[in-house]
Amino acid sequence: MAGDRRPGRPGRPRSEAARKAIHGAALEELRVRGYAALTVEGIAARAGVGKQTIYRWWPSKADVVLDAMLDLAAERISADDEGSLEVDLSTFLRETFRQHGQRPILVGLMAEAVLDPVFATAFRERFLFRRRAALRGVLERAVTRGEIDPEEDLELLIDVIYGVLWYRLLVDHAPLDAKAGEQLAALVLRAIR
Incomplete structure (x- = not known):
């Protein structure tokens, strides 16, 4: 750049x-x-x-940190097409949930977004919506392959998945790691089948 x-x-x-x-x-x-x-x-x-x-x-x-986190997400989280929803979703969620000391960073950004409406818009549009779009791409490919019913509410699935992530980030009551990502992927796969 x-x-x-x-x-x-x-x-x-x-x-x-x-x-x-x-x-x-x-x-x-x-x-x-x-x-x-x-x-x-x-x-x-x-x-x-x-x-x-x-x-x-x-x-x-906050804007410096936001840009740094965008770069990290792009480097570390794959939304590549590996040919099946099971592999794509497991990989995406494992990499998303595998935190490399990012919890305090993300919690700090969320707190900043609560306090600063201008930053909240940037955080939502540049980070949260981009991460949602990446996951939506994984799910839409699965719809195209016939692995998810076209009538399935993808936005609700995305809310559920990121709801677990943010709840664990903010409450810190349970692990937020690769294993949690794999468990959530398995749960989502069972639910949509």
Whole structure:
């Protein structure tokens, strides 16, 4: 994305190396300090850039973290067509539920979304709706292959799946890991058959 410039944001085009350094620094600061103690100054210092660079490209620390999480999701969660709903859904949910220290990050972003209506819109549209669209793609392929009844309410299935994820993230009462993803996939498969 060298030369990438967010619409409506003045300034020089982004450097891909600086963008990656800032994302990595934000995630590392989150791991070390937690979301509440995260600051743009801390991100900038760890990334080796000026805080004005961050503010030129992102309006807030939450927006930096959101972009970093989008990159992580794209890298780690496969929505590829492996030929069957069982394999596609199990892979998608195993990778989605396998948390690599992301719980505090996602909880922090959700809290920020509750407090900041502008960020809430960005979080919903850029992160939550993208993750829903990826899962919808898995389910729609299964409809095309005849593995899910075309009359099945896919949006309700998506709500159920992500409802389990967010409930476990926010309440922290049960594991949120690859095994939980596999168990949920098995439950969904039984329910739609």
